[in-house]
Amino acid sequence: MTSSRQKEGAPAAAEETIPGVTPSETQEYRRAQGQYSSGQYDASLRVLAALEKRSPRSVLLPQILNLRGLDYLAGKKPLQGTYWFKKALESGSSQPSFRPSVLYNLAASQVESGQLEEARLSLSEIQPDLLERDTQIKYHSLRARLFIKRELPYEAARENLALSRLIDPAQLSGSARAPLEKQLDESLKKISEADTLDKLYREFEDAPLVDLVLFRLGTRELQMGRPAAGEARLRELIRRFPETTHYADANELLKTFEMGAVVDAKAIGVLLPMNGKFAKYGAQSLQAIELAFKIFNAEEPDNQLSLVIEDAGEDGDSAVRGLNNLYFKHHVIAVIGPLMSKGIDQVTNRAQELRLPMVTLAQQIGIKNDYSFPAGLTPQLQAREIARHAIEKMKLKNFAIVHPRDRFGEQYSQAFWDAIESLGGQITGIESYTPGETDFRQVVDRLSGTYYSEARKREVDALTEDREKQKIRKKTRKTEKFFILPPIVDYEAVFIADEPKIVGQIIPTFAYRDVDKIKFLGTATWNSPELIVRADGKAEGAVFVDAFFSASANPEVKRFVEKYKATFAQEPGAIEALAYDAARILEQIISDKGASSREEVRVKLSGVYRFPGVTGRITYADGLLARTLAVLSIKNNQIVEVIASGQ
Secondary structure, X not given: OOHHHHOOOOOOOOOOOXXXXXXXXXXXHHHHHHHHHOOOHHHHHHHHXXXXXHOOOOOOHHHHHHHHHHHHHHOOOHHHHHHHHHHHHXXXXXXXXXXXXXXXXXXXXXXXXXXHHHHXXXXXXXXXXXXXXXHHHHHHHHHHHHHHHOOOHHHHHHHHHHHHOOOOHHHOOHHXXXXXXXXXXXXXXXXXXXXXXXXXXXXXXXXXXXXXXXXXXXXXXXXXXXXXXXXHHHHHHHHHOOOOOOHHHHHHHHHHHHHOOOOEEEEEEEEEOOOOOOHHHHHHHHHHHHHHOOOOOOOOOOOOOEEEEEEOOOOHHHHHHHHHHHXXXXXXXXXXXXXXXXXXXXXXXXXXXXXXXXXXXOOOOOOOOOOEEEOOOOHHHHHHHHHHHHHHHOOOOEEEEEEEOOHHHHHHHHHHHHXXXXXXXXXXXXXXXXXXXXXXXXXXXXXXXXXXXXXXXXXXXXXXXXXXXXXXXXXXXXOHHXXXXXXXXXXXXXXXXXXXXXXXXXXXXXXXXXXXXXXXXEOHHHOXXXXXXXXXOOOOOOEEEEXXXXXXXXXXXXXXXXXXXXXXXXXXXXXXXHHHHHHHHHHHHHHHOOOOOHXXXXXXXXXXXXXXXXXXXXXXXXXXXXXXXXXEEEEOOXXXXXXXXXX
């Protein structure tokens, strides 16, 4: 959730005197509002809890409950926010705008927590025609987000086009247009039928963003092998919308399909960072690709294939330029790469436009389409595999999540949550922290029920009574148990989505806060001796996954490691292993199976099933070249293999 969305449902500042509300109540409520507005959500919650306790029948109670919900929603705890918004609705209010506002907040919280059907029902109670224009825009925007999450791209696109009609045309120019266009484009790219796009175009022909619909319609027609129809749509775009931001793209697409007939069936493109700060990883990947194509083995038959290498650079624009060169200058039949996630949406979308099969190595999958085959170690793959092992092999049921408040942490935590629920497990708690944080005591305390002491008043009172009975006045190591609430541990394992440096600080904090007998679960980043050193023995028994373990007992892995070391005098890692498998799949499709056109390569890539890779058995499913990962653990301060990849 972005900061702008966090404040969408913020209550009015209550400047006027409200009958029945004391000055002290108004002052405390304004104080909580100020803390909410400045991002001090925990502080705001404490003030509101105290205010509600002192004045449980206050006229301000509905606003207090609503603000508590907003604190939780903005603090990325939408499930708790849902609870307080419902209480606010139950409390009632005489303000005519209050109920629609809280319903909107409730729906936003339900969307963020994945309660999509509940969010739909909440929004259905709002009459958009009775809302002010700015609120109508927010309403349509939230409905669009809901439809995107429900994988209903046509409905999401309709909402975005509807809200564009409500915005002043002067505000839809330049940079102000970009976020709206991005959200609309996210939906349009997922609409596979040209007829559906045509229906949208005809219904919203007068909408400010309809030029994007026409551009995607022309693109889709070309991708479906209907060049005449696609060309007509793109020429209509150029004629009708000469100011469109897609003018140059449309012209380039027309040129692309005029030149796209030439294909060198023996040329495979390699799109990797060959210069700059990521060149090291590009060189590692290239060595593995060359090994897979048997370039260094004179004893094996010559497959007559050639590798054409282009520098992917460090951003999406550079990667697209490299891809264009591979297509237009070298006429390659397929591409391996890119390796880095930055700009992956741009380059995968371009591969679809060119109808050029591309096996990507990045952690992010980019824009899902028929011509992109993600073969990297994605967050979804890692989360699914560690969740499956935890539930099926470790027999765990209840889990907690700890993650940084950044894209990395949020993506991994959401993927793990989804995987656990799909396998019948339960997430009982989730806590986040600011990237760069070094003190994790409050994170553990919040997760284990010792932070919000007001919620455990009886236990606090009992501790006070025990101290008085035993005449304990000072907190010492011996008397500490009479001052501190015991943790409530309703989880068996904690999934921590971060790097070894931080994980090595978080894991010992659990023991320090008396939370023991739990398992720790992680991602491929944990596969590092640094975790063992930083956790100072507390990571013993931690379990995580990775695509590759060089000391594996898997025969495929052993042969690869020996061949790689003999060729390059160094040991391969996960980057090399992933690139090697991607290259071997393509080499076999083109050399052994005789694919001689881009369409044949695409079809055969879509049919990959249990390919025996060094990163596991690889199968194309749900738009990914997925595999069963290696499960690793820390035993006696050593990283060991629990289950070999592919087993």
